[in-house]
Amino acid sequence: xxxxxxxxxxxxxxxxxxxLQLALGRKSYVAxxxxxxxxxxxxxxxPHAHAEITSIDISKAETMPGVCCVLCHTNTPRNIHCTxxxxxxxxxPYDTFMFDKKVRYVGDRVAAVAAETPEQAEEALKxxxxxxxxxxxxxxxxxxxxxxAPIIHDExxxxxxxPVPYEPEHNIVAKVGMESGEFDQALxxxxxxxxxxxxxxxxQHCPIETYISMAHIDARGRVVIETSTQVPFHARxxxxxxxxxxxxxxxxxxxxxxxxxxxxxxxxxxxxxxxMALRTGRHVFWQLTRAENFRTGRTRHPxxxxxxxxxxxxxTITALGMDAINNTGAYGGHGLTVVSCxxxxxxxxxxxxxxxxxxxxxxxxxxxxxxxxGFGATQAFxxxxxxxxxxxxxxxxxxxxxxxxNHIRSGDGSPVxxxxxxxxxxxxxxxxxxxxxxxxxxxxxxxxxxxxxPHTEKTGRYRTGIGMCCLMQGSSVPEIDMGAAAIKMNDDxxxxxxxxxxxxGTGSDTVLGQIAAEALHTTIEQMIVYSSDTDLTPFDVGAYxxxxxxxxxxxxxxxxxxxxNQILGVAAEMLEVPVESLEARDSTAFSAxxxxxxxxxxxxxxxxxxxxxxxxxxxxxxxxxxxxPFAAHFVELELDTFTxxxxxxxxxxxxxxxxxxxxxxxxxxxxGGVMNGLSYALTEQYLFDxxxxxxxxxxxxxxxxxMRDKPILKTILVPSYEETGPFGAKSVSEICINGAAxxxxxxxxxxxxIRLREFPFTPERVWNALQEKKK
Amino acid sequence: xxxxxxxxxxxxxxxxxSVDPDTRLQTVLRDHGYASVxxxxxxxxxxxxxxxxxxxxxxxxxxxxxxxxxxxxWTTEGVGSLDKPHPFQQALVExxxxxxxxxxxxxxxxxxxxxxxxxxxxxxxxxxxxDGNICRCTGYEKIWTALHKVIAQGKGH
Numbered sequence: 001x002x003x004x005x006x007x008x009x010x011x012x013x014x015x016x017x018x019x020l021q022l023a024l025g026r027k028s029y030v031a032x033x034x035x036x037x038x039x040x041x042x043x044x045x046x047p048h049a050h051a052e053i054t055s056i057d058i059s060k061a062e063t064m065p066g067v068c069c070v071l072c073h074t075n076t077p078r079n080i081h082c083t084x085x086x087x088x089x090x091x092x093p094y095d096t097f098m099f100d101k102k103v104r105y106v107g108d109r110v111a112a113v114a115a116e117t118p119e120q121a122e123e124a125l126k127x128x129x130x131x132x133x134x135x136x137x138x139x140x141x142x143x144x145x146x147x148x149a150p151i152i153h154d155e156x157x158x159x160x161x162x163p164v165p166y167e168p169e170h171n172i173v174a175k176v177g178m179e180s181g182e183f184d185q186a187l188x189x190x191x192x193x194x195x196x197x198x199x200x201x202x203x204q205h206c207p208i209e210t211y212i213s214m215a216h217i218d219a220r221g222r223v224v225i226e227t228s229t230q231v232p233f234h235a236r237x238x239x240x241x242x243x244x245x246x247x248x249x250x251x252x253x254x255x256x257x258x259x260x261x262x263x264x265x266x267x268x269x270x271x272x273x274x275x276m277a278l279r280t281g282r283h284v285f286w287q288l289t290r291a292e293n294f295r296t297g298r299t300r301h302p303x304x305x306x307x308x309x310x311x312x313x314x315x316t317i318t319a320l321g322m323d324a325i326n327n328t329g330a331y332g333g334h335g336l337t338v339v340s341c342x343x344x345x346x347x348x349x350x351x352x353x354x355x356x357x358x359x360x361x362x363x364x365x366x367x368x369x370x371x372x373x374g375f376g377a378t379q380a381f382x383x384x385x386x387x388x389x390x391x392x393x394x395x396x397x398x399x400x401x402x403x404x405x406n407h408i409r410s411g412d413g414s415p416v417x418x419x420x421x422x423x424x425x426x427x428x429x430x431x432x433x434x435x436x437x438x439x440x441x442x443x444x445x446x447x448x449x450x451x452x453x454p455h456t457e458k459t460g461r462y463r464t465g466i467g468m469c470c471l472m473q474g475s476s477v478p479e480i481d482m483g484a485a486a487i488k489m490n491d492d493x494x495x496x497x498x499x500x501x502x503x504x505g506t507g508s509d510t511v512l513g514q515i516a517a518e519a520l521h522t523t524i525e526q527m528i529v530y531s532s533d534t535d536l537t538p539f540d541v542g543a544y545x546x547x548x549x550x551x552x553x554x555x556x557x558x559x560x561x562x563x564x565n566q567i568l569g570v571a572a573e574m575l576e577v578p579v580e581s582l583e584a585r586d587s588t589a590f591s592a593x594x595x596x597x598x599x600x601x602x603x604x605x606x607x608x609x610x611x612x613x614x615x616x617x618x619x620x621x622x623x624x625x626x627x628x629p630f631a632a633h634f635v636e637l638e639l640d641t642f643t644x645x646x647x648x649x650x651x652x653x654x655x656x657x658x659x660x661x662x663x664x665x666x667x668x669x670x671x672g673g674v675m676n677g678l679s680y681a682l683t684e685q686y687l688f689d690x691x692x693x694x695x696x697x698x699x700x701x702x703x704x705x706x707m708r709d710k711p712i713l714k715t716i717l718v719p720s721y722e723e724t725g726p727f728g729a730k731s732v733s734e735i736c737i738n739g740a741a742x743x744x745x746x747x748x749x750x751x752x753x754i755r756l757r758e759f760p761f762t763p764e765r766v767w768n769a770l771q772e773k774k775k
Numbered sequence: 776x777x778x779x780x781x782x783x784x785x786x787x788x789x790x791x792x793s794v795d796p797d798t799r800l801q802t803v804l805r806d807h808g809y810a811s812v813x814x815x816x817x818x819x820x821x822x823x824x825x826x827x828x829x830x831x832x833x834x835x836x837x838x839x840x841x842x843x844x845x846x847x848x849w850t851t852e853g854v855g856s857l858d859k860p861h862p863f864q865q866a867l868v869e870x871x872x873x874x875x876x877x878x879x880x881x882x883x884x885x886x887x888x889x890x891x892x893x894x895x896x897x898x899x900x901x902x903x904x905x906d907g908n909i910c911r912c913t914g915y916e917k918i919w920t921a922l923h924k925v926i927a928q929g930k931g932h
Contacts, residue, residue, distance in 0.1 A: 025883075259877060504875065668872075
C-alpha cells in the first residue's frame with residue numbers, strides 16, 4: 001500500500017541538523033555547560049542489598065574542607081514518588097523517597113555530598129558514619145514470591161496511583177493478564193503442543209554519556225536544571241513532587257544528549273542537584289562514573305517467560321500462551337508497562353484464536369529495571385520467536401513459510417490490542433500498513449535463505465547456520481501520550497519550530513524539521529528547530545514508546561498546516577485574490593494569474609505593513625492507535641562445535657517503518673539497534689557476587705561491541721504508507737533491537753540442532769548445550 | 776601535593792598549566808575548554824576522550840597531565856571548524872554517522888591518527904585502529920562508510 005506522493009523534504013536523507021556541531025566537538029552537552037565554580041556531587045551508595053539504616057551521622061562530613069551541602073534521609077523531604085518518566089498518574093508504584101531509612105539494592109542512595117571539588121566530596125563521603133541492620137536479601141523472583149519472604153517495600157506510604165493490583169506485602173508490583181478464546185482446550189487438542197520456559201538476562205543501555213545533571217538558581221530564584229533526559233516535562237513534574245515545590249519554580253532544559261535508549265526516561269539525578277542548588281545557591285554538577293552508571297542506573301528487566309503453544313499439522317497456530325514473571329529489582333518503575341508490552345507487542349504478530357497471557361512483576365534486591373529500547377518486546381520475542389521456529393520444525397514446515405502463513409496482515413485486528421494497554425485496557429486496532437510479507441521476501445533473498453540446509457546434514461567442527469525471526473513493535477501509546485509543537489515565522493521566511501519532543505541523538509529534531517518543512521512547502525534550511533525546554537517549548541511526553549516521529553511528528557504537521565493557512569491568508573490580502581486560489585511551493589505563494597509573493601515578503605508584510613500580527617500557531621496530537629512497524633531479521637553464523645564460539649557471517653535487517661522520513665537516519669536507527677541486540681545476545685551480562693553487587697561494572701568486563709566486532713550488516717527499508725502517521729510514517733527506533741537473540745538462537749538450531757532457553761549465547765553456554773544434545 | 780607546571784602544544788598553540796601529580800590529562804583539557812574530549816568511562820575503555828599525542832591516538836582519561844609535558848597534542852577542536860570541517864567530519868555528517876555524537880570526536884581522532892600514518896589502510900588496520908572507540912548508537916556502519924569515503928577520496932590527511 002505504497003502511496004506515491006511527490007515529497008520534496010520528507011523521505012529524503014537531508015543532513016542531520018546538529019551533525020556538524022557534534023562532529024566538531026562544539027560545546028553541546030550538559031558537561032560542556034559546567035561553569036568552573038560549580039560544586040561537584042558524590043553519592044554514598046549502599047554496599048548492602050537489603051538493610052535498614054539504624055543511624056547516620058553526617059556532622060563530620062559537613063565540616064570537611066570544601067563541603068557545602070550534605071543530604072541524607074534526616075534532612076530531606078520525605079515525599080513518596082516514582083522515578084519512572086511516564087504519563088500522569090503513572091502506571092508504576094510510588095515506592096521511592098529521595099533518601100530513605102532503608103536501602104534495597106547495592107547502589108541505593110544513602111547520602112550525598114556537594115563540595116568544591118570531586119576529590120573533596122569523595123573525602124567527605126568517607127567520614128559519614130552509617131550503621132546498618134542487615135536484612136535478608138531477596139535475589140530471585142522465586143524467593144520473592146514465597147510466603148515467608150522478606151518484604152522489600154514495607155514503608156506504609158507505598159502505593160500505586162492507578163487502579164491496578166499492587167501487593168508490596170507479597171513483593172508483587174503488578175499483575176496483568178488476558179484470555180481470548182479457549183486456550184487450555186486448544187492447547188490440549190493441538191496436534192503438537194509445546195511448553196518451554198525462557199530466561200532473559202539483565203543488561204544495560206550503556207549510552208556513552210553517563211547520567212548527568214546540573215542545577216542552578218536563576219536571577220528570580222527559580223531552579224534551572226540542565227540535564228541529560230528523555231523526559232524533560234516528566235522530570236519537572238517528578239522533581240516538583242519529590243522536593244515539594246511548585247512546578248512553576250522549576251525549569252528543565254535538555255541540551256544535546258549523549259545517548260539514552262530508555263535509560264534516561266527516568267528522574268535519577270535531578271532532585272539531588274536541584275535541592276543542593278536551592279540550599280547552596282550555587283551551580284551543582286553531578287555526573288555518574290561508569291561503574292555507578294552500571295550499578296545504580298536503570299537496566300533491562302530480566303524476565304522469565306513460559307511459552308505454551310499449540311499447532312496443527314497444517315500449520316495453523318491454535319494456542320498461544322505466555323506466562324511472564326518480571327524481576328523489576330528494588331523499585332517498580334516501568335515494571336507493569338514493560339511486562340504488558342511482552343504481551344501487547346508480541347502476541348498479536350501471529351493469528352491465533354486462543355490466547356492466554358498472565359504476568360506478574362516482582363520486587364527483588366537487585367538493580368532496578370527501567371525502560372530500555374524494545375521495552376519487554378525484546379525479552380518476549382526471544383522466547384516466542386524461538387518457539388515459533390520449533391513449531392515449524394515439528395510439523396516439517398520451513399520456518400519462513402510457517403511465518404508467512406501465520407503473520408498478521410493489513411486489515412487484521414487482535415484481541416490483544418484491546419485487552420492490553422499500559423496500566424489500563426488497550427485500544428482496539430486494525431492493522432493499517434503492513435509490509436511484513438515483503439520484509440520476509442526481501443530479507444530471505446538478501447541472506448540467501450535458499451542455501452539453508454537442515455542441521456542433520458551438517459558435520460564437522462565448524463557448522464554454519466541460518467536463522468530468522470519476525471518482529472513488530474508499536475508507534476506511541478494511544479489515548480495516553482501527547483506531543484505538541486509551535487511554529488513561528490521570521491522575516492526572512494524562516495521558521496522557529498519548538499517542540500517538547502526530545503532528541504536524544506536519534507535525529508528527531510531533523511525529522512520533525514523535515515515534516516514541518518514539507519507541510520510548509522519550504523526547505524529544511526529554513527527550519528530553526530529547538531527542543532526541549534519546559535519554559536520555552538510546548539509539552540511533549542518525551543522520547544519513548546517509539547512515539548516521536550509518529551506522535552510528535554503529526555503535532556508538527558498539524559501546526560505547520562495551520563501556519564501555512566495564515567501565510568496564505570496574508571498572501572491573499574497582498575495579492576487581492578481569494579485564499580483558495582493560492583498555491584504554496586518553494587517558500588512562495590502563487591496566484592492563479594501567475595503573480596507571486598515570497599514567504600519573506602509575506603512575513604515582512606504581516607510584521608510591519610498592514611493588519612500586523614505574528615504568523616505563528618501550535619498544535620497538539622494524541623493518537624488513537626499504535627500502528628506497528630514490522631521487521632524480519634536474518635542471520636548467518638558459523639558455530640565452532642569444539643568451543644561453542646559463534647562467529648557471525650552476515651546479518652540482514654528489513655524493516656517496514658512506513659514512510660522513512662529520513663532514510664539514512666532510519667537506517668542508522670536500525671543498524672544501531674541491531675548491533676546493540678547482537679551485543680546483548682552474545683556478550684553482555686551482569687555478574688553478581690553473593691551479596692548482590694555487580695562485579696563487572698566496567699566496559700573492560702561488560703563487553704560492548706566495537707567496530708572490530710561488526711559483522712556484515714545489510715539494512716533494507718521496505719516502504720509502506722501508514723494513513724494515520726505524518727506523511728505515512730510509523731516508528732523505527734525500537735523494533736530493530738529485538739531480532740538478534742531469537743534469530744541467532746534459530747541459526748544455532750539450524751547449525752547444530754540446539755535450542756537455548758537463555759542467553760547471552762556465551763561459548764560456555766553453547767558448548768554445554770552441545771554436550772547436552774550428545775547425551 | 777606538589778603542583779607541577781607543564782607546557783605542551785595543543786592544536787598548534789603553546790599552553791602552560793599548573794597540575795597536581797594525580798590530575799588526569801582529560802580533566803585538564805576539559806577544564807580548559809576542550810569540550811570535544813568526552814568523559815565516557817574514565818578507565819580507558821570507551822575511547823570518547825581520545826586525543827592525538829605525538830601522532831598517536833591515546834586515551835586522555837588514563838594519562839596523567841604531567842605525561843603531556845613537552846608533548847604535542849591535537850583534539851577535535853583543532854581538526855576542523857564550522858567553515859572548514861575536516862573531510863572525515865564532513866563525511867560523517869553526510870553519511871548520517873552522527874547520532875548522539877558523543878563518541879564522534881574520539882572516533883575522529885582515532886581515524887585521523889590512522890590516516891595520518893597510513894592514508895590507504897587495510898580493512899584489518901581500520902578495524903584494529905577503531906577498536907578502542909565504542910559507539911552505542913550507530914552500529915558503526917555509517918562511520919565505516921564515512922571513513923571509506925574519505926579514504927577513497929584521498930582526503931585522509
